[in-house]
Amino acid sequence: MKKNFVALAVTALMTVGFAGLAHAQSQTEEYIKKMVSANIGGGVKVDSVTKTPYGGLYEVRMGNEIVYTDEKAKYVFVGSVIDIKGTVNFTKQRTDELNRVNFSELPLDAAVKYVKGDGKRVIAIFEDPNCGYCKKFRKTLQTVDNITVYTFMYNILADDSIAKSRDIWCSSDRSKAWDDWMLNGKVAPAAAASCTAPHEKVLALGKKMRVSGTPTVIFTDGSRLPGMVDVKALEEKFASLKTSAPAVAAK
Incomplete structure (x- = not known):
């Protein structure tokens, strides 16, 4: 009976202790969030504050950007946290996780x-019809075999991007019209007034996924590669994928 009582007492103390630590941790994170939000300026919104397992630092996430601070939020550290051997970039790992x-x-x-x-x-790609790097990447894709590409026309670069994308979307062969424009500069016929394109839907999707530039390539494992990707990097990424491509219905 005595042993049982001691065991229960120890368990109760540990529970209270852990609860106290969790509460203190939560208070520290809220304090940091408040201080960073108040002092960083520019209307930047702090999405989350999390204590890291390295150096007593706290991760401060603002959209897809990560900075670090101390528990009193006196200093801000900008850059990557890398292990001493230079083999693991913890910041990149975390950013990739957030962007998945x-x-x-x-x-x-x-x-x-x-x-x-x-x-x-x-793969899926976010591209703008006025994006020069996207046009170069389309040429790269012409050299890649056994591939399905879903292109989201993400109109963020120029005033006429929306009109160009709409004309292409409303063409009888969208894929051909897109490649004709991106590869050869051939303008698609003007869309009928009754035809609508999913511009708003794609724009909202890109913002939700924090796609900040074009091209941005999304792979079936949920990872992404921003910017133009060469054939070597593309093939290496395909080779590294451990899961098979998901079943996708024809559109």
């Missing part, structure tokens, strides 16, 4: 579909 998306939940009906070969290797 559920590929199966992407609204592929709002994308232009292109298939080459057996189409087993699947």
Whole structure:
């Protein structure tokens, strides 16, 4: 009976102790969030504050940007946290985790579909019709076999991007019209007044996913590569994927 009583007492003390630590931790994180929000300026919104397992630092996340601070929020550290051997970039790991998306939940009906070969290797891309790097990347894709590409026309670069994308979307062959423009500069026929394009839907999707530039490539494992990707990097990424491409319905 005595042993049972001692065990219960120890358990109760540990529970109270852990609860106290959790409460104190929560208070520190709220304090940091308040201080950073008040002092960083520019209308920047602090999404979360989390204590890290390295150096007593706290991670401060603002959208897809991460900075670090101390428990009193006196200093802000900008940059990557890397282990002493230089083999692990903890900041990049965390950023990749935050940017990961559920590929199966992407609204592929709002994308232009292109298939080459057996189409087993699947990617989605956010591109703007006025993006020079996107045009270069389209040329790269012409050299890649057995691929399915879902292109979200993400109109963020110029005033006429919306009109160009709408004309392409309303073409009888969207995929051909997109490649004609991106590869050869051939303008698509003007869309009928009754035709609508998913501009608002894609724009909202890109903002939700924090897509800040074009091209941005999304892989079936939910990871992304911003900027133009060369054939070598693309093939290496495909080779590293451990899961098979999700089943996607034809659009």
